[in-house]
Amino acid sequence: MAAASNSVRRARPLLGTFVEIEAAGSFQPDVLSAVEAAFEAVSTVHQLMSFHDPDSDVGRLNREAHVRPVPVHALTFEVLEAALEMNRRSNGIFDVAVAPGLQAAGILPKTGRDVSLTAEPGATDAIMLLEGNVVGFRDAGVRIDLGGIAKGFAVDRALSILRERGVVNAIVNAGGDLACFGEETRTVCIRHPRDPGRIVCQIQLVDAALATTARRFDPFHSTETARPAIIDPRATVAACANDGATVRAASCMIADALTKVVMIAGTGATELIEQYSASALLIGSDRGLQITPDWQHAVHLAA
Template identity: 55%
Template sequence: MAVVSDSIRRARPLLGTFVEIEVVGATRSVTDVAIDAAFDAIDEVHRLMSFHEPHSDVSRLNQDACIRPTRVDPWTFQVLETATELYRLTDRVFDVTIAPALQAMGLLPRLRGDPVLSRNARFADAIELLPGNMVRFRSAGVTIDLGGIAKGFAVDRAVDVLCGLGIATGMVNAGGDLRVFGEPRMIHLRDPRDPGRSLCRIDVVDDALASTALRFDLIDGVRSGHSAVIEPSTHRPAGSIDGVTVRAPSCMIADALTKVVMISASDSGGLLEHYKASALLIGTDGDLQITSDWHHAVHLAA
């Protein structure tokens, strides 16, 4: 008789973080095969969408798509479709062509000469999605980075693999971008100013969570916050709030919406409703704002 395990958890360094996969209630042989396949799916997303990998779809687009239409993997095309939709729905706040600004700030490596794309150029005018998973850039200055959405997409693909192989309960966690399926899970949210302190506990049931926060460093005895989320219209770091956590049906959407809410804060209500998502905002004074549809699932720390 096959032995059913209570819980098996494995972790690997992927996507610039540690990815943890946990499976509950399956036989060891089934679990091992499923977890290996889920890690393979995450590794494939990294191979396709990394800004740093020279042969990734993203690198090929940044090199060639301004010269000729370039074919990409269906997964990459799907992420670009979602990015395009988000760009339009957020009035240009979510913009994967922000890469030149990230390069100028040293947050991404500079791979070629100075970009010429204006910060006011419209995404829809810069990138064209064509039939057959073909992509064309309309300007030589376009450089894209999918770092604000691809990690969540990778989590979703891993969950799809696990479920497709018969896993009924588990969790995939990529450095805080996570998705739970099967049984409910309690997730602890930590204070970005004091990572040793829990702000609240969040009930998660067949949903995804993603978080973005300022990074706080101690400089001359004073804590200083720094954001890697860049406001596209100004090319300056977002800083109106200290952090945000978004709950959504998919981790790709949750991952992307954290950047939008980090920039737009309380003006994001309509967008959250559109994607059936909820948000928790951490103010600069430490106060929490929770969307009204999510209060029942968030339990503040004592």
């Protein structure tokens, strides 16, 4: 976005990453106010859906929902509805009840509850969505983590606030989960999941959402990448067949969730991608790259 008097760019630590918002409108004070409201929307999702906060909706559900139904915020309920629908459509590949497996792998911290309890694969069958935004768990071993979908939802919420406030061009980027609107074409660089210093390709994005899941990389601790923080819920084992997946969709929440399915299922996720009118780029562990045909015109491979 070209620098101008009515353009604003801000970043804040949220959702376990840095969230950056860039927006432009006809009157800078209004744009500033819209950006502040968008950050507040992201903060709300962070507070409601954090696995690490025992007072969040997720924390309360994991602690109490197997004993009694728990009322949650309407936003949390909305994300759970989308997650269970994705679980159904993906035949159990996307499963927010995979938290025990993530804990066992050391990806999520252990909590005060008996973490030796584990639910069977497909445990979202044990999540009950009741009237009045109330949630219950049928199985005492069920624990959920919304980390595979909530970040995209937060981006969507922020973008919705910016639209409502009269912003004409904007992009919200939450650590690689991003969405934009307006006439401007955005160029997004995709790094190689095994060599983060190398660009695999550039993607042209207009009025759409994009999410990426790949091997983990922490430059403050090591120059090496680690396996993705993805567990295949069908076998409760780490998903290692693929190194990275990028998905474009109308909603960042859907793009975020679909990256996990693509990482696990690879090309087996093609039908599901089509159901959501999405596009995908997959980098296999053999370093092979595959792109859905409808997206090849917008993906430019690096030399």
